[in-house]
Amino acid sequence: MAVPAISLPAKITPSKHPQFETFKHRLLRIADAGRLSGAISTLDLMSHRGIPADLLTYSSLLKSSIRSRDLHLGKLIHRHLLHSGLPLDAIVTNSLIALYSKCGDWDTACLIFDQMGANRNLVSWTTMISSAARSNMERTAIGMFCEMLELGFIPNEYTFCGVIQACSSSEFVWIGLVVLGFVIKTGFWREDVAVGSALIDMFAKNGDLCSARKVFDGMLVRNLVVWTLMITRYAQRGCGEKAIALFVGMCLDGHEPDRFSMSSVLAACAEVGSLQVGKQLHSLAIRIGLALDVCVGCSLVSMYAKCVFGGPMDDSRRVFEGMPEHNVMSWTALITGYVQSGHDEEALELFGEMIREGEIQPNHFTYSSILKACANLSEANIGEQVYAHVVKSGLTIVNFIGNSLVTMYAKSGRMDEARKAFEVLYEKNLVSYNAIVDGYLKNSNSEQAFELIHQIQGSDFGASAFTFASLLSAAASIGIMGKGQQLHAQLLKSGFESDTCISNALVSMYSKCGNIEDAVQAFQEMEDRNTISWTSMITGLAKHGHADKALELFHSMVAAGAKPNDITYIAVLSACSHVGLVSEGRKHFQSMKNDHGIIPRMEHYACMVDLLGRAGHLEEAIDFISSMPVKPDALVWRTLLSACRTHGHTEFGERAAREILYQEPDDPSAYVLLSNLYAMGGQWGKVAMIRSGMKEKSLNKEAGLSWIETEGNIHKFHAGDTSHRRSEEIYEKLDELATEIKRLGYVSDTSSVLHDVDDELKEKYVWQHSERLAVAFGLISTSALKPIRIFKNLRVCGDCHTAMKFMSMVAGREIILRDSNRFHRIKDGNCSCGDYW
DNA sequence: TTAGGGTTAG
Structure with a gap:
């Protein structure tokens, strides 16, 4: 349909009415102050008295209504404009x-x-292009831009802004690069x-911070907004150090922060975790009068929470x-600060206070954090009550509240309810999938997890950098390297590979899947490394038993100016503990506090106890625990108990078990460790007592599970499993292996078997442990050229470890085993852990 | 007198 064009007047005749100037002045004042409600009555009065307003006045009023996004008033002004008869x-x-x-x-x-x-x-x-871009109609915006070019219009800086914004969506970045050619x-x-x-935003949103920075560096004029934009994107993309450095540059350049x-x-400082920098920024904020701003205040609250790492929330x-x-x-x-720093109970109390005061209603963010606190405390019952509030406030369709509910059930091990909450989600996104997949993985249901990962890949979330990072971490946690490699190949085509988060996820995926060589390669190819990149690599090396390389890399990290955080130190300390570098570990523990201002968390104390305990310094470990400034939790005692089991120290072991059961009376692992300790010493009476105690409380030892991936499928085994379709062949292979390795001198060590049964039966029990079934299956079903990669949910048992060393010899295959603690790379009868684990 | 860029909590 042809629409008649509006004809423009040759010249607008100015109004001659004597009161025109007075009214015009009044209207312009109203527009300036944004008090538009008065404008309509003034316009009414003017039309009543026959005084026409002019186009300039209408434009100002419209501008003001646009500024306040007030469509209702804008429409009234539009109506007046039409009535005025002005062309x-x-x-x-x-x-x-x-x-x-x-x-x-629209x-x-x-x-x-x-x-x-x-x-x-x-x-x-x-105007049309920019509005379309802002309303997520990128395709329309780009289409109009092309149409405009065809009509012969030459875009100016305003037009470029609009179209570049439209190109920020990953789908259209390639067009953005064409536009960039014009702009250059x-x-x-x-x-x-x-x-x-x-342009900076376009690159930054697509994870290409290098190009964003190049644009920033090339700009001839920079104002506060540009500086802020670059700082913000660095902070959001996990490059906190760079954000802080840029902030300093901004101040030196003469811009006062707003x-x-x-x-x-x-936020950048919170990400880096530097309390020292945080305090300096806080005093700067006070000096320039920003400390009382709500926005800055919120950032300060969360900065302090993140920087104290679970320490006191006083600041x-x-x-x-x-x-x-x-x-x-x-x-x-x-x-949220309380929840993030591990003070879940205090978070719940605070939430109660907020509700009781009643002045401010919680929103979806508040509920989400509180549900997370309930998940951490395994308080699904309180969580359900909180959720009732959510239902009342009509927030159930908010995606991440639903996700938090899934997480909460999953963390409490109530997977059926988690699945139900997942299925009824209004909209499932990757976070939802991750929550449920993670739940299945933690509860040893890899089939369900794997099935869901397939669903994710088949869905149309649209591949974003975030999608890849999540999928990589899912592949890593279950150990499906085939899937991880496929994702890596897709990444190379997608243009996301330069994203630091993605590269970090790749390093972690390869290392968690047992392929440390490719992890190192991914790390070496990175353009930008942040704290997480270094930490992932150090963790990987440590878990693979390359403690020397891990510590070397840690020194390079510090030399390169990257700031280690609490997690880096967990990696460093555990590297020392995996190879028994006791004095080196002690030094790092001191340096962490003294040189880097990191307050040790419970995990760090546990690492130290592990370091001392494994090395047999049990007395010192006990002294260390007594000297802790905070009350040692069950984790610390469990670490000691495990060391006592390794070294057969019953007295300390009993003490540790008492402490654990005092804090966590229903912890099956304490019972199991203690009964292992008694079994080692042949104290079968005590073993039986513990087992009947467990039975009374209906506590079950977490079932050992091993799995292996072949051609994208996961094959899972539990001890004595006969459910696999190739079960017969698997047991045949096992028998064959048994004969061969016994000939080479393997003698079964059955001390890890809890039952007081005869030796032959014990041998049968260990011989059917899940990891051996997985190895046997690997031998009959995979290419002889590749290592066999096995994953186990618990720590590998001592006898299986020995048996596998023999198996690697007779089969001439490398076996890479990931247990809950570390990697064992077993080749030609030797293991990379040096039998120290 | 019309068009463009930045912020906090998951």
Whole structure:
């Protein structure tokens, strides 16, 4: 249908009415102050008295209604404009387009734009393109940009901003690169801050921080907004150190930080975990009068929470209490801080306080954090009560609340309920899938997990950098390297491979799948390394038993100026403990506190106990525990108990078990470790007592499970399993192996068998352990050239470890076993752990 | 007198 074009008047005759100037002045004042409700009555009064307003006034009023996104008032002004009978010029028509498109009435905007016909100018096109880009109609925006070019319009810096924004979506980045060619020719990217910002954002959103930085460095003019943008993107992409460095550069360049840049750099600082930098930023915020800003306040609360690593929340609390007013965000920031730093009970208390005060209603973020606290505490019952509140507030369709519910059930081991919550989710996203997959993995149901991973790949989430990172971590946790390699190949085509998060996920995937060589390669190929990259590599090397290389890499990390965090130190300490470098470990533990200001968490203390205990320094381990400034938790005692079991120290072992059971009376692992310890010493009476105690409490030892991937399928085995379709062949292979390795001198060590039964039966028990079934299956079903990769949910048993060394000799195959603790690379009768594990 | 860029909590 042809739409008649609006004809423009040759000249607008100015109003001659004596009161015109007075009213015009009043209207412009109203528009300036944004008090638009008065404008309509003034317009009414003017039309009543026969005083026409002019187009300039209407434009100002429209601009003001656009600024406040007030479509209702904008429409009233539009109606007045039509009644005035003034012939509309391009300027006021463009303002109308902007009004409707920015307020979400896209159809009306299009109608007005269509009616303009030949009178459309560059501003009309630009308005439409920018609005489409902002409303997630990237395809429309790009289509209009092309149409505009065909009509002969030359885009200016405003137009480029709009179209570049549209190209930020990963699907259209390739068009963005074509547009970049244009922009480079015009020089806009260097001279115009908005074009530069749009480009930086396009690259940053697609994970290419290097190109974003190149644009930033090439810009001739930089204002606070551009600096802030670059700082924010670094912070969001896990490059906290760079964000902080840039913030310093910004201040040196003479820009005083505002609430935006301050909030972002605080987030960066939280990510890096540097309390020292955080405190400096806090005092800067106080000096320049930003500390009382709500936004900055929230960032301070969460910065302190993240930087103390589970230590006291005093600083966060003080900032919160010093805030002049509280809103739902500040409450949520504090509650989330408590949850993130492991103070789940306090988080629940605070939530109760918030509800009791009743002035501020929790929102979806608050609920999500509280559900997480319930998950951590395995308090599914309280969680259900919280969820009742969610239902009442009508927030059930908020995706991540549903996800938190799934996580909560999954963490409490209630997988049926988790699955139900997952199935009824209003919208399933990757986080939902990750929550349920993770639940299945933790509860040893790899088939269900694997099936869901297939579903994820078949779904149309659209591959984003985040998708890849999640899929890689799913592949890593279950150990399906085939899937991980497929993802790696897809990544190379997708253009995400330069994303630091992705590269980190690749390093971790390869190392968790037992392929340390490819992990090292992925690490070496990285363009940008952050704390997580270094930490992942150090962890990988440590788990694979390359403690020397792990420590060497740690020194390179520090030399390269990257800042180790609490997790880095867990890797470093565990590297020392895996090879028994006791004094080196002690040194690192001191340096962590003294040189890097990292307050040790329970995990660090447990690492130290592990280091001392494994090396047989049990007395020192006990002394170390007594000297701890915080009350040792069950993890610390469990670590000691495990060391006592290794070294057969019954007295300390009993003490450790008492402490564990005092804190966690239903912990099956304490019973199992203790009964293993008694079994080692042949104290069968005590073993029987423990077992009957467990039976009374109906506690079950976590079942040992091993699995192996062949051609994308997971084959899972439990001890004595006969359910596999090739079970007969598997047992035949096992028998064959048994004969051969006994000839080579293998003698079965049955001390890990709990039962007081005769030796022959014990031998049968260990011989059918899940890891051996998996190895036998690997031998009959995989190529002789590749290593056999086995995964086990618990620690490998001593006898299986010995048997596998013999098996690697007779079969001439390398066996790579990942147990719950580390990797064992077994070749020609030797294991990379050096039998120290 | 019309068109463009940045912020906190999951």
